Amino acid sequence: MQESTNASPGWLDEIAWTADGLVPAIAQDANNGDILMMAWMNRESLQLTVEEGRAVYWSRSRGKLWRKGESSGNQQVLKDIRLDCDADVILLKVEQKGGIACHTGRRSCFYRNLQDGQWTTTDPVLQDPDTLYGSK
Amino acid sequence: MQESTNASPGWLDEIAWTADGLVPAIAQDANNGDILMMAWMNRESLQLTVEEGRAVYWSRSRGKLWRKGESSGNQQVLKDIRLDCDADVILLKVEQKGGIACHTGRRSCFYRNLQDGQWTTTDPVLQDPDTLYGSK
Numbered sequence: 001m002q003e004s005t006n007a008s009p010g011w012l013d014e015i016a017w018t019a020d021g022l023v024p025a026i027a028q029d030a031n032n033g034d035i036l037m038m039a040w041m042n043r044e045s046l047q048l049t050v051e052e053g054r055a056v057y058w059s060r061s062r063g064k065l066w067r068k069g070e071s072s073g074n075q076q077v078l079k080d081i082r083l084d085c086d087a088d089v090i091l092l093k094v095e096q097k098g099g100i101a102c103h104t105g106r107r108s109c110f111y112r113n114l115q116d117g118q119w120t121t122t123d124p125v126l127q128d129p130d131t132l133y134g135s136k
Numbered sequence: 137m138q139e140s141t142n143a144s145p146g147w148l149d150e151i152a153w154t155a156d157g158l159v160p161a162i163a164q165d166a167n168n169g170d171i172l173m174m175a176w177m178n179r180e181s182l183q184l185t186v187e188e189g190r191a192v193y194w195s196r197s198r199g200k201l202w203r204k205g206e207s208s209g210n211q212q213v214l215k216d217i218r219l220d221c222d223a224d225v226i227l228l229k230v231e232q233k234g235g236i237a238c239h240t241g242r243r244s245c246f247y248r249n250l251q252d253g254q255w256t257t258t259d260p261v262l263q264d265p266d267t268l269y270g271s272k
Contacts, residue, residue, distance in 0.1 A: 011253055026162055026171060033169025035162060038225045050250065083255050084245040085238050089174045091246045102221055109220040110227045114186065117147055119219050 012043055016088040023090055027055060027068075027101065030079040030093040036101035037109040039066070041090065053078045055092055072132045074098035098127075105129045148179055152224040159226055163191060163204075163237065166215040166229040172237035173245040175202070177226065189214045191228055208268045210234035234263075241265045 015023050021043060027036045039057040041049065045065055048056040052067075055076035059066040069075035076094035083090060102109040104125060111123035151159050157179060163172045175193040177185065181201055184192040188203075191212035195202040205211035212230035219226060238245040240261060247259035 011250060011255055014255055024160055024174065026174065028169075028171060033164075035164060035171065035227055038160065038162065038220065080249055082246040082249045084174065085240055085242075085247070086245070089245075091171055104221055106221075109222070109225075110218040111221070113216055113218045114147060119147055119150055 012047060014087055015043075015046070015083070015090075016086060017043070018088075022058060022060070023088060025055070025057065025090040025092055027076055027092045027094050027096075030095055034108055035110055036076075036094070036096055036107070039068075046090065049078060049092070050081065055094060069097060071134075072098065072100070074100050074132075076101070100126055100132065103129060103132075105132055148183060150223055151179075151182070151219070151226075152222060153179070154224075158194060158196075159224060161185075161191070161193065161226040161228055163212055163228045163230050163232075165232055167231070170244055171246055172212075172230070172232055172243070175204075182226065185214060185228070186217065191230060205233060207270070208234065208236070210236050210268075212237070236262055236268065239265060239268075241268050 017023055022040045024038055025041045026038045029036055040060055042058040045056045045058045055068040055078065057066040057068060075097045076092065077097065078092060078094055080093035081090065100107055102111065105127040106123050106125055108123065112119040112121050153159055158176045160174055161177045162174045165172055176196055178194040181192045181194045191204040191214065193202040193204060211233045212228065213233065214228060214230055216229035217226065236243055238247065241263040242259050242261055244259065248255045248257050
Protein backbone atom coordinates (compact mmCIF):
# COMPACT_ATOMS: atom_id res chain seq x y z
CA MET A 1 0.00 0.00 0.00
CA GLN A 2 1.11 3.55 -0.59
CA GLU A 3 2.13 5.58 2.42
CA SER A 4 0.16 8.49 1.03
CA THR A 5 -3.14 6.63 1.20
CA ASN A 6 -5.74 8.81 2.84
CA ALA A 7 -8.15 6.80 4.95
CA SER A 8 -11.27 8.62 3.94
CA PRO A 9 -14.37 7.90 5.97
CA GLY A 10 -15.98 6.51 2.86
CA TRP A 11 -14.29 3.12 2.62
CA LEU A 12 -14.33 2.68 6.39
CA ASP A 13 -18.04 3.41 6.48
CA GLU A 14 -18.67 0.58 4.04
CA ILE A 15 -17.53 -1.99 6.61
CA ALA A 16 -20.33 -3.86 8.35
CA TRP A 17 -18.90 -3.51 11.86
CA THR A 18 -20.13 -5.74 14.65
CA ALA A 19 -22.15 -4.24 17.49
CA ASP A 20 -18.81 -3.92 19.29
CA GLY A 21 -17.35 -1.95 16.38
CA LEU A 22 -15.07 -4.74 15.18
CA VAL A 23 -14.42 -6.70 12.01
CA PRO A 24 -12.52 -9.99 11.69
CA ALA A 25 -9.34 -9.84 9.61
CA ILE A 26 -7.67 -12.87 8.05
CA ALA A 27 -3.93 -12.62 7.40
CA GLN A 28 -2.70 -14.66 4.43
CA ASP A 29 0.88 -15.05 3.27
CA ALA A 30 1.03 -13.09 0.01
CA ASN A 31 3.72 -15.37 -1.38
CA ASN A 32 2.44 -18.90 -0.83
CA GLY A 33 -1.20 -18.45 0.24
CA ASP A 34 -0.79 -19.92 3.74
CA ILE A 35 -3.33 -18.61 6.20
CA LEU A 36 -1.35 -17.22 9.09
CA MET A 37 -3.93 -16.05 11.61
CA MET A 38 -7.24 -14.31 12.18
CA ALA A 39 -7.63 -11.38 14.51
CA TRP A 40 -9.97 -8.44 14.99
CA MET A 41 -9.78 -4.79 13.98
CA ASN A 42 -11.67 -1.72 15.03
CA ARG A 43 -12.02 1.36 12.88
CA GLU A 44 -8.81 2.94 14.12
CA SER A 45 -6.71 -0.18 13.66
CA LEU A 46 -7.99 -0.73 10.13
CA GLN A 47 -7.25 2.88 9.22
CA LEU A 48 -3.75 2.57 10.73
CA THR A 49 -3.17 -0.71 8.87
CA VAL A 50 -3.70 1.07 5.58
CA GLU A 51 -1.84 4.25 6.57
CA GLU A 52 1.17 2.41 7.97
CA GLY A 53 1.15 -0.41 5.43
CA ARG A 54 1.32 -3.11 8.09
CA ALA A 55 -1.19 -5.10 10.10
CA VAL A 56 -2.53 -3.31 13.16
CA TYR A 57 -5.16 -5.27 15.07
CA TRP A 58 -7.37 -4.55 18.04
CA SER A 59 -6.56 -6.80 20.95
CA ARG A 60 -9.86 -7.72 22.53
CA SER A 61 -8.16 -9.32 25.54
CA ARG A 62 -5.92 -6.33 26.23
CA GLY A 63 -8.38 -3.72 25.00
CA LYS A 64 -5.84 -1.79 22.98
CA LEU A 65 -4.23 -1.45 19.57
CA TRP A 66 -1.92 -4.30 18.67
CA ARG A 67 0.72 -3.48 16.10
CA LYS A 68 1.57 -7.02 15.02
CA GLY A 69 5.27 -7.59 15.65
CA GLU A 70 5.64 -4.76 18.17
CA SER A 71 7.22 -7.20 20.63
CA SER A 72 8.61 -9.93 18.38
CA GLY A 73 9.63 -7.76 15.43
CA ASN A 74 7.62 -10.06 13.17
CA GLN A 75 5.59 -7.42 11.41
CA GLN A 76 3.09 -8.17 8.67
CA VAL A 77 3.76 -5.88 5.72
CA LEU A 78 0.57 -5.17 3.80
CA LYS A 79 0.53 -6.20 0.15
CA ASP A 80 -3.21 -6.20 -0.53
CA ILE A 81 -6.37 -5.63 1.47
CA ARG A 82 -9.67 -7.15 0.42
CA LEU A 83 -13.29 -7.07 1.57
CA ASP A 84 -15.88 -9.81 1.27
CA CYS A 85 -19.32 -9.64 -0.32
CA ASP A 86 -21.10 -8.90 2.96
CA ALA A 87 -18.46 -6.32 3.90
CA ASP A 88 -18.04 -8.00 7.27
CA VAL A 89 -14.67 -9.76 6.83
CA ILE A 90 -11.29 -8.28 5.85
CA LEU A 91 -8.55 -10.25 4.10
CA LEU A 92 -4.97 -9.02 4.38
CA LYS A 93 -2.32 -10.37 2.07
CA VAL A 94 0.95 -9.82 3.86
CA GLU A 95 4.64 -10.42 3.89
CA GLN A 96 5.28 -12.11 7.23
CA LYS A 97 8.57 -10.77 8.63
CA GLY A 98 10.60 -13.42 10.42
CA GLY A 99 8.40 -16.14 8.95
CA ILE A 100 6.52 -16.56 12.24
CA ALA A 101 2.97 -15.32 12.83
CA CYS A 102 1.97 -17.36 15.88
CA HIS A 103 2.84 -16.51 19.48
CA THR A 104 3.75 -20.17 19.95
CA GLY A 105 6.72 -19.67 17.61
CA ARG A 106 5.06 -21.43 14.69
CA ARG A 107 4.61 -20.08 11.20
CA SER A 108 0.80 -20.16 11.32
CA CYS A 109 -1.69 -20.15 14.17
CA PHE A 110 -3.53 -23.02 12.44
CA TYR A 111 -0.99 -25.64 13.46
CA ARG A 112 -3.47 -28.33 14.55
CA ASN A 113 -5.83 -30.45 12.50
CA LEU A 114 -8.48 -32.96 13.39
CA GLN A 115 -7.31 -36.56 13.15
CA ASP A 116 -9.36 -39.43 14.52
CA GLY A 117 -11.34 -37.12 16.75
CA GLN A 118 -8.31 -35.36 18.20
CA TRP A 119 -6.84 -31.93 17.51
CA THR A 120 -3.34 -32.93 16.52
CA THR A 121 -0.33 -30.66 16.20
CA THR A 122 1.15 -30.92 12.71
CA ASP A 123 3.45 -27.89 12.46
CA PRO A 124 6.77 -27.44 14.22
CA VAL A 125 7.84 -24.66 16.57
CA LEU A 126 10.36 -22.63 14.58
CA GLN A 127 11.50 -20.42 17.44
CA ASP A 128 11.18 -20.67 21.20
CA PRO A 129 8.52 -18.15 22.27
CA ASP A 130 10.79 -17.06 25.13
CA THR A 131 13.38 -15.85 22.62
CA LEU A 132 10.64 -14.47 20.35
CA TYR A 133 9.37 -12.12 23.02
CA GLY A 134 12.44 -11.89 25.23
CA SER A 135 12.69 -13.09 28.81
CA LYS A 136 9.77 -12.15 31.00
CA MET B 137 -12.35 -36.69 6.15
CA GLN B 138 -13.50 -40.19 6.84
CA GLU B 139 -17.21 -40.83 6.90
CA SER B 140 -16.72 -42.92 9.98
CA THR B 141 -15.37 -40.03 12.03
CA ASN B 142 -17.11 -39.92 15.34
CA ALA B 143 -17.70 -36.39 16.55
CA SER B 144 -16.88 -37.01 20.18
CA PRO B 145 -17.73 -34.24 22.61
CA GLY B 146 -14.04 -33.94 23.38
CA TRP B 147 -12.80 -32.12 20.32
CA LEU B 148 -15.94 -29.98 20.16
CA ASP B 149 -15.49 -28.97 23.78
CA GLU B 150 -12.03 -27.64 23.00
CA ILE B 151 -13.49 -24.91 20.80
CA ALA B 152 -13.63 -21.46 22.41
CA TRP B 153 -17.18 -20.70 21.34
CA THR B 154 -18.46 -17.13 21.40
CA ALA B 155 -21.11 -16.13 23.93
CA ASP B 156 -23.60 -16.91 21.14
CA GLY B 157 -22.18 -20.42 20.74
CA LEU B 158 -20.49 -19.74 17.42
CA VAL B 159 -17.03 -19.96 15.90
CA PRO B 160 -15.82 -18.32 12.67
CA ALA B 161 -14.77 -20.73 9.92
CA ILE B 162 -12.54 -19.76 7.00
CA ALA B 163 -12.91 -21.80 3.81
CA GLN B 164 -9.75 -22.12 1.75
CA ASP B 165 -9.37 -23.82 -1.62
CA ALA B 166 -7.33 -26.95 -0.85
CA ASN B 167 -5.77 -26.92 -4.31
CA ASN B 168 -4.51 -23.39 -4.82
CA GLY B 169 -4.82 -21.74 -1.40
CA ASP B 170 -7.39 -19.12 -2.43
CA ILE B 171 -9.53 -17.93 0.45
CA LEU B 172 -13.11 -18.48 -0.62
CA MET B 173 -15.23 -17.17 2.25
CA MET B 174 -15.68 -16.88 5.98
CA ALA B 175 -18.86 -17.92 7.72
CA TRP B 176 -19.95 -19.05 11.18
CA MET B 177 -20.60 -22.43 12.72
CA ASN B 178 -22.37 -23.57 15.83
CA ARG B 179 -21.64 -26.85 17.57
CA GLU B 180 -24.14 -28.82 15.49
CA SER B 181 -22.92 -27.45 12.16
CA LEU B 182 -19.29 -28.15 13.00
CA GLN B 183 -20.13 -31.70 14.03
CA LEU B 184 -22.12 -32.19 10.81
CA THR B 185 -19.28 -30.74 8.75
CA VAL B 186 -16.98 -33.47 10.02
CA GLU B 187 -19.58 -36.24 9.91
CA GLU B 188 -20.75 -35.39 6.37
CA GLY B 189 -17.34 -34.37 5.04
CA ARG B 190 -18.61 -31.09 3.64
CA ALA B 191 -19.00 -27.55 4.94
CA VAL B 192 -22.14 -26.96 7.00
CA TYR B 193 -22.41 -23.46 8.42
CA TRP B 194 -24.83 -21.72 10.73
CA SER B 195 -26.67 -18.92 8.98
CA ARG B 196 -26.94 -16.10 11.49
CA SER B 197 -29.34 -14.15 9.26
CA ARG B 198 -31.67 -17.08 8.69
CA GLY B 199 -31.12 -18.68 12.09
CA LYS B 200 -30.67 -22.18 10.73
CA LEU B 201 -28.19 -24.71 9.44
CA TRP B 202 -26.75 -23.85 6.05
CA ARG B 203 -25.40 -26.77 4.08
CA LYS B 204 -23.18 -24.87 1.66
CA GLY B 205 -24.36 -25.63 -1.87
CA GLU B 206 -27.81 -26.84 -0.85
CA SER B 207 -29.36 -24.41 -3.37
CA SER B 208 -26.57 -23.91 -5.91
CA GLY B 209 -25.08 -27.39 -5.80
CA ASN B 210 -21.69 -25.83 -5.13
CA GLN B 211 -20.76 -27.89 -2.11
CA GLN B 212 -17.47 -27.58 -0.29
CA VAL B 213 -15.94 -31.02 0.17
CA LEU B 214 -13.82 -31.17 3.30
CA LYS B 215 -10.15 -32.05 2.82
CA ASP B 216 -8.71 -30.84 6.12
CA ILE B 217 -10.00 -29.04 9.19
CA ARG B 218 -7.70 -26.99 11.39
CA LEU B 219 -7.91 -25.04 14.64
CA ASP B 220 -5.94 -21.97 15.62
CA CYS B 221 -3.84 -21.44 18.73
CA ASP B 222 -6.62 -19.75 20.69
CA ALA B 223 -9.12 -22.40 19.57
CA ASP B 224 -11.50 -19.69 18.43
CA VAL B 225 -11.15 -19.89 14.63
CA ILE B 226 -11.65 -22.90 12.33
CA LEU B 227 -9.92 -23.31 8.97
CA LEU B 228 -11.49 -25.62 6.39
CA LYS B 229 -9.50 -26.74 3.40
CA VAL B 230 -12.05 -27.66 0.78
CA GLU B 231 -12.67 -28.71 -2.76
CA GLN B 232 -15.08 -26.07 -4.08
CA LYS B 233 -17.58 -27.80 -6.34
CA GLY B 234 -18.54 -25.73 -9.37
CA GLY B 235 -15.64 -23.38 -8.71
CA ILE B 236 -17.93 -20.74 -7.22
CA ALA B 237 -18.18 -19.99 -3.51
CA CYS B 238 -19.80 -16.54 -3.54
CA HIS B 239 -23.52 -15.89 -3.87
CA THR B 240 -22.63 -13.17 -6.41
CA GLY B 241 -21.44 -15.88 -8.80
CA ARG B 242 -17.78 -15.18 -8.19
CA ARG B 243 -15.14 -17.69 -7.19
CA SER B 244 -14.36 -16.02 -3.87
CA CYS B 245 -16.32 -13.66 -1.64
CA PHE B 246 -13.19 -11.49 -1.38
CA TYR B 247 -13.58 -10.00 -4.86
CA ARG B 248 -12.87 -6.38 -3.91
CA ASN B 249 -9.66 -4.72 -2.85
CA LEU B 250 -8.80 -1.23 -1.66
CA GLN B 251 -7.39 0.99 -4.39
CA ASP B 252 -6.94 4.73 -3.92
CA GLY B 253 -9.41 4.78 -1.06
CA GLN B 254 -12.10 2.83 -2.90
CA TRP B 255 -13.24 -0.78 -2.58
CA THR B 256 -12.75 -1.90 -6.17
CA THR B 257 -14.10 -5.07 -7.76
CA THR B 258 -11.24 -7.09 -9.21
CA ASP B 259 -12.79 -10.52 -9.83
CA PRO B 260 -15.28 -11.42 -12.55
CA VAL B 261 -18.73 -12.93 -12.17
CA LEU B 262 -18.39 -16.49 -13.45
CA GLN B 263 -22.07 -17.35 -13.40
CA ASP B 264 -25.22 -15.25 -13.21
CA PRO B 265 -26.59 -15.63 -9.65
CA ASP B 266 -30.08 -16.07 -11.12
CA THR B 267 -28.95 -19.25 -12.86
CA LEU B 268 -26.89 -20.25 -9.80
CA TYR B 269 -29.92 -20.33 -7.54
CA GLY B 270 -32.67 -20.71 -10.10
CA SER B 271 -35.36 -18.14 -10.84
CA LYS B 272 -37.00 -16.61 -7.79
